[in-house]
Amino acid sequence: MDRLKAEQRVNELNEMLRNYGHAYYVLDKPAVPDAIYDQLLNELIDLETLYPDLVFPDSPTQRVGGAPLSTVDKVTHERPMLSLSNVFDEKDLHEFDKRVRSGAGDKIEYVCELKIDGLAVSLLYENGKFVKGATRGDGRIGEDITVNLRTIRTIPLKLKEAVSLEVRGEVFMPKKSFHALNEERGERGEELFANPRNAAAGSLRQLDPKIAASRNLDVFIYGIGGDGETYNLSNHDESLDYLAGLGFKTNKERRVCTTVEEVLAYIEKWTDKRNDLPYEIDGIVIKVNQFLYQQELGFTAKSPKWATAYKFPAEEVMTTVRDIELSVGRTGVVTPTAILDPVSVAGTTVQRASLHNEDLIKEKDIRIGDKVIIRKAGDIIPEVVAVILDQRTEEELPFEMPTHCPACDSELVRIEGEVALRCVNPQCPAQITEGLIHFVSRNAMNIDGLGEKVIEQLYREGLVHDISDIYKLTKEQLLELDRMGDKSASNLVAAIEASRSNSMEKLLFGLGIRHVGERGARILSEHFGTLAQLIAATKEELVEIHEIGEKMADSIVMYFDSEEVRALVERLHEANVNLTYTGTRVRIEEGANAFAGKKIVLTGKLEQMTRQEASAQIEALGGKLSGSVSKKTDLLIAGEEAGSKLDKARELKVEIWDEARLVEELNK
Structure with a gap:
C-alpha cells in the first residue's frame, strides 16, 4: 500500500476505533464484537509500524482507554x-x-x-x-x-x-x-x-x-x-x-x-x-x-x-439467519429464536441463537436471510451480535412479531413497563409443558430420566396435565412411551418416588412462582418450615424477612390466592409429596443472647462494619432481620444518618440501639 492510501486508511481506522471505543468504554454498549475491534486495531498497528509518521497523538494505539462517565465523581x-x-x-x-x-x-x-x-x-x-x-x-x-x-x-x-x-x-x-x-x-x-x-x-x-x-x-x-x-x-x-x-x-x-x-x-x-x-x-x-x-x-x-x-481465538463467527421461530416459556413470555446455518462456536455446533424480544430484532434490524455475527461465550446461550449490512442483497425478509400466541392462539399482551410479549392464558399448552420441565429439573425436584422429550410426550398423550399427575404415573404407562425400555421405566418410577421426600425448598422452586429463585425458595422454606405456613403468610409478614422484597411478596401472595393453586397443593399432599423443610434451621432459644428470636431492623450507615456483615452476624445468633419497622419489630439498630425508620421506631416505642451497643453485644 502506498503512503497516500495508507494515510486514508489510517484516518478511517482512527475514526472507527474512536467511535467503537466510546461505545465500549464509556457507554458499556459494544458496537462491534471484540474480534472485529481487535482486527481493526491490528490493521492500524501494522500501518503505523510501516509509516511511523502516521502515528498521531490521538490514535487509539497511543491511549490507554476511553474517558470516564461524567455522572459520577x-x-x-x-x-x-x-x-x-x-x-x-x-x-x-x-x-x-x-x-x-x-x-x-x-x-x-x-x-x-x-x-x-x-x-x-x-x-x-x-x-x-x-x-x-x-x-x-x-x-x-x-x-x-x-x-x-x-x-x-x-x-x-x-x-x-x-x-x-x-x-x-x-x-x-x-x-x-x-x-x-x-x-x-x-x-x-x-x-x-x-x-x-x-x-x-x-x-x-x-x-x-x-x-x-x-x-x-x-x-x-x-x-x-x-x-x-x-x-x-x-x-x-x-x-x-x-x-x-x-x-x-x-x-x-x-x-x-x-x-x-x-x-x-x-x-x-x-x-x-x-x-x-x-x-x-x-x-x-x-x-x-x-x-x-x-x-x-x-x-x-x-x-x-x-x-x-x-x-483467546475469537468465539464469534459469521453465519446466515434462515428463519425466526417463536417459543413460549413457563411464564408466558414469547421469545424469538434465530434458526441458523450450522456453525462451530466455542467447540460446539450452533444452529439456534436467542433474539430475546421484538425490540432487539428491530434495534439490530435482523431479517431472515441476513448474514450475521454470532457469539457464544462459555456456556452462555448463543446470540446474534450484529448484522453484516454490507452483505445484504435486498432479498432478506423483515420479521414481524405475531399478535396471537403460537401455541394456543390467545391474544398476546405487553404488560406496562415490560419489553416482552406474554401469553396470559393459564391453559396454554406451551406454558404447561415448560412448567413441567422446570419442575422436574435438577435444581428443582431433580427427577432423573424425566427429560424434555418425555414430558412433551406425556402431555401429548394426556397422561400428565399438571405436576401432581407425575406422581400417578405407573411403570405400565411409561412402557407405552417411545424409546422407553423396562429398565428405563423402572429407574424413572424410582426417581419419581425418591423426589416425594425432597425438602420443601426444592418443591417451592419447582412451582415456578415469578421472582422466587433457588435462594428465595430456601430462605422462605427455612423461615416458615411448612408450605401451609407460607400459604397463610401475609405480604407484611413476607417483606419482614431479610432478602424478601415487595415484588417477590406480591408474587407469592397472588400465586397462593389462586383456588387452582391451592387445589394443586392439596393434590400434591394426597400424593405424599413432602411439603415441609427438612434442612437445618437456626434454632436458638430466646434469651440465649440479645438477638435470638427477635425481629430486628438495621438502618443508617455503620462505620465499624458493613450492613451485610452486621446482618450475617445477627442472623447467626438467631435474629430475624426485617426491611421495615412495624408493631412486631423488637429492635432497631440505627447507624449514622438514620431516617424515617428511626422516626417510626420512636413512634412505636421500639427499642433502639446505636452502633456502639451493637458491637458490644456482638462481642459478648
Whole structure:
C-alpha cells in the first residue's frame, strides 16, 4: 500500500476505533464484537509500524482507554492503570519472549495468570482500612465507585495488617449469577445483559449501591499498584501470596514458568478448560516475575514492556439467519429464536441463537436471510451480535412479531413497563409443558430420566396435565412411551418416588412462582418450615424477612390466592409429596443472647462494619432481620444518618440501639 492510501486508511481506522471505543468504554454498549475491534486495531498497528509518521497523538494505539462517565465523581490514579499489549498466537508470544530476554537476560521467569473478563478496579487502603475504590477509566482518571465496591464480600474492608497500599483487581460476575440475573430480567421483560463483563460493569456504575449488592459480584486481586519492593517483596508471585495473606482474594490458578514452552503449555491447558471455570476468562496474562527485571524493561507510553496478554481465538463467527421461530416459556413470555446455518462456536455446533424480544430484532434490524455475527461465550446461550449490512442483497425478509400466541392462539399482551410479549392464558399448552420441565429439573425436584422429550410426550398423550399427575404415573404407562425400555421405566418410577421426600425448598422452586429463585425458595422454606405456613403468610409478614422484597411478596401472595393453586397443593399432599423443610434451621432459644428470636431492623450507615456483615452476624445468633419497622419489630439498630425508620421506631416505642451497643453485644 502506498503512503497516500495508507494515510486514508489510517484516518478511517482512527475514526472507527474512536467511535467503537466510546461505545465500549464509556457507554458499556459494544458496537462491534471484540474480534472485529481487535482486527481493526491490528490493521492500524501494522500501518503505523510501516509509516511511523502516521502515528498521531490521538490514535487509539497511543491511549490507554476511553474517558470516564461524567455522572459520577472522578478519581485521578496516583500511578496510571496501563493497558497490556496483546499477542494472538505462538509466533507473537515468541517475539515477546525474545524482546524480554534481550532487555533483561535469560534468568527471567514468567507468571502466567487467567485473564478475568471483568472490570479493572483500583482499591486504596490506609492503615489497613478500605477508603476508596475506582474504575480504570482512561488509565489516568477513573470513576469513584467506592460505595458499590464495599458491597462485594470478597473485598476486605479491613486488612489483617495495618498497611497502606493500593491494589489492582478485576471485578466480575460469576456465570451462575449472570444466568440468574438474566433469567430474572427476562421474566420482568427487561433488556438482557450481553455477557457477564457488561453485567459487572453496569452493576458497578449504578448510583444505588443496593443494586450492586444484589448482583453477586466477585473480585480477584492481581497486583500492587505501587512498588512491590516497598513491602520487601522481590517478585510478582511472592506479592500475590502477600496479598492473599492480607485477606485479598487472588486467583490460585497461576503458574511460574521459566521457558516460553511452559507458557504455551499453560495457555493450551486453559484454552481447553476455560469453559469449565465458574467465571469467564478471555485470555492469559503473562508477566515477568522478578521486580528487578520489570524495572529494567520499563514501560511504553501505554503499556508495560514486561507483560502481555494472550487473547483467546475469537468465539464469534459469521453465519446466515434462515428463519425466526417463536417459543413460549413457563411464564408466558414469547421469545424469538434465530434458526441458523450450522456453525462451530466455542467447540460446539450452533444452529439456534436467542433474539430475546421484538425490540432487539428491530434495534439490530435482523431479517431472515441476513448474514450475521454470532457469539457464544462459555456456556452462555448463543446470540446474534450484529448484522453484516454490507452483505445484504435486498432479498432478506423483515420479521414481524405475531399478535396471537403460537401455541394456543390467545391474544398476546405487553404488560406496562415490560419489553416482552406474554401469553396470559393459564391453559396454554406451551406454558404447561415448560412448567413441567422446570419442575422436574435438577435444581428443582431433580427427577432423573424425566427429560424434555418425555414430558412433551406425556402431555401429548394426556397422561400428565399438571405436576401432581407425575406422581400417578405407573411403570405400565411409561412402557407405552417411545424409546422407553423396562429398565428405563423402572429407574424413572424410582426417581419419581425418591423426589416425594425432597425438602420443601426444592418443591417451592419447582412451582415456578415469578421472582422466587433457588435462594428465595430456601430462605422462605427455612423461615416458615411448612408450605401451609407460607400459604397463610401475609405480604407484611413476607417483606419482614431479610432478602424478601415487595415484588417477590406480591408474587407469592397472588400465586397462593389462586383456588387452582391451592387445589394443586392439596393434590400434591394426597400424593405424599413432602411439603415441609427438612434442612437445618437456626434454632436458638430466646434469651440465649440479645438477638435470638427477635425481629430486628438495621438502618443508617455503620462505620465499624458493613450492613451485610452486621446482618450475617445477627442472623447467626438467631435474629430475624426485617426491611421495615412495624408493631412486631423488637429492635432497631440505627447507624449514622438514620431516617424515617428511626422516626417510626420512636413512634412505636421500639427499642433502639446505636452502633456502639451493637458491637458490644456482638462481642459478648
